[in-house]
Amino acid sequence: MGVSFLYLQKKSLNKDAKHYFTFALSIDCVVFGFDGKDLKILLIERNEIPYANHWALPGDLLDPKDDLNNSVNIILKNLTGLSNLFFEQVETFGEINRHPQGRVITTSYFTVVNQNKYKVNPASFAAKAKWWKIEKANELKLAFDHNIILNKCFKRLQDSIRTKPIGFELLNQTFSLTEIQTLYEAILKMKLDTRNFRKKILQMNFLKETDKFQSNVSHRPAKLYRFELEKYELLKKEGFSFEI
C-alpha cells in the first residue's frame, strides 16, 4: 500500500516529491436547468478520445496555478459561456482507474441556472452542448464515471432545494406560484398539494407579490411574485430555517 509519513516530514517530502506530486485534478460540474416543465442537465459531447462521441459533464483539468473552488466558474464559462454562478461542492472521486490516461482525481460541483436567461450556444464555444432531461441523461453511457457523479449531484440538489432558496435561480425574476410548485415537483419527483404548498411558501415571508400578471394565457392569468433575497437573509439571521 505504501502509505508514508511524508506529510509530516519535510525531509522525506523533498526527497520523494517526484512520487507524490503526480496527480492531476479535474473539476466536473452538473448544471441543472428548468424549462418550465422538466428538470434538465447540461452535457457536452466529446470529440476526442478517451470517450470520443460520448456525452460528458462539463469539466476540465485544474491548472496548478489556480484555486480549486474559484476555478469552477472559469472552466464552465470557457466551455459553455455560463458565468457568475453559485456552486455547491458535492464530492471528490478518486478511484484508481476512473481516468484511462492517468491518475486524475475529480471534484464535483452542481449549480442551477435559468435556461431562458442562459441560452447555451453550441457554435460559439469549444464543445457541443445540449440540455438533457435527467432521465434521458441517465440512459446514456456518459464518459468516465459521470453517471455516478450525476446521480450524487442530483441527490444533493434534492436535499439542497428543500433547505436553501436556490430554486428561484431556475426561474425568471418574477414567477407564478404554480411555476415554483412545478419546479419542486420536477426536482423532488413527487406531486405536491397546491393549497398546502402555497400556504407554506407564502408564510415564509420572502416572496413579494408584484403588480404583474401572466399575459397571453388562455386561462385566468397568474399573479407574479419576486424572491426577496434581503428579506430572506434577514429572516435567516433571526433564526428562521427554510424547509419545504
Place this chain on the structure above:
Amino acid sequence: MGVSFLYLQKKSLNKDAKHYFTFALSIDCVVFGFDGKDLKILLIERNEIPYANHWALPGDLLDPKDDLNNSVNIILKNLTGLSNLFFEQVETFGEINRHPQGRVITTSYFTVVNQNKYKVNPASFAAKAKWWKIEKANELKLAFDHNIILNKCFKRLQDSIRTKPIGFELLNQTFSLTEIQTLYEAILKMKLDTRNFRKKILQMNFLKETDKFQSNVSHRPAKLYRFELEKYELLKKEGFSFEI
C-alpha cells in the same frame, strides 16, 4: 488563469502532462470520540516542519497507486492504530497556498469511535496522539487549514448524527438511554428534554432492551439497551427515516 481544454483532448493531454500532473493529494481525518461526558477529537503533534510542534488532524499524502476513499482507513491505522472504521467524506480543500511546500489538495473525512474500545497509544505509533475537547482544539492554532477542516467536519457530524444512527458507534455495545442523550447533547450542544428524548428514540424501534443494568453506581441502576442494526436496516427498507 490558463484553463485549458486538455481534459477533452488527448493529444494536448499527452503533450502537457508535465504541467497538469503535478498535484499531491492528501487525506485528513477528523476522528470524533466520546468519553461519556464530552465530545473529543483526536489530534497528532507534528515534530517536523512545516508546522513543527503544532497539533494537526491525522492525515497523510495519498499514494498514487491507491484509491482515495479506501486509503483513509490505512492512513489512520498507520498513524493511530485505529482500524476498520466507517468514514464520511466531507469536503475537498484546494486553496493555492494551503500547504507551504507545494500544491497539495486535501480531502477531508470524519469518523466516530468509541474511546474505550480504541485506546490511542502514542508510544506505539509514529506520532504523539491525544484526545482533545472540541472547544480546546479550536483554541489551538492547528497546522495548515485544519481549524477550518475541523469545523466543517463538526458541522457535518451535527447533521449526520440527526439523520443516521452513527451515534451508537461512540458508545459501548450496551448503553443506557441517559448515555445516548448525553452524547446527543454533547454533539448538538443543547439540552434535551429527558422524557421526550426517550419517547422519541424508543418508538423508533431499533433499540433492544437487554436484561443488564448498570452496576456499582450509587443510585438506581439504569437499564441497558443495544442497537439492533438488522432492525434498523429493515425499517429503513420499509421507508422509515431516522430523525432526531
Place this chain on the structure above:
DNA sequence: GCAAAAGTGTTTACAGTACACCCATGG
C-alpha cells in the same frame, strides 16, 4: 359558453413541547 389553469379555507390527525414527582441503589 367552454376549456384550462388560478386561486382559495376548513377540518382532522399526529407529532413536538412543556412539565414534576416517585424509585432504586450505595454509602
Place this chain on the structure above:
DNA sequence: CCATGGGTGTACTGTAAACACTTTTGC
C-alpha cells in the same frame, strides 16, 4: 436516611395533510 441519577405520563399546541369548488381569461 440521604444523595444521586433513573424512570415515567399527560395535557397542550402547532404544523402537516386531506380535500372541492369558484374565478378569470382566450378562443
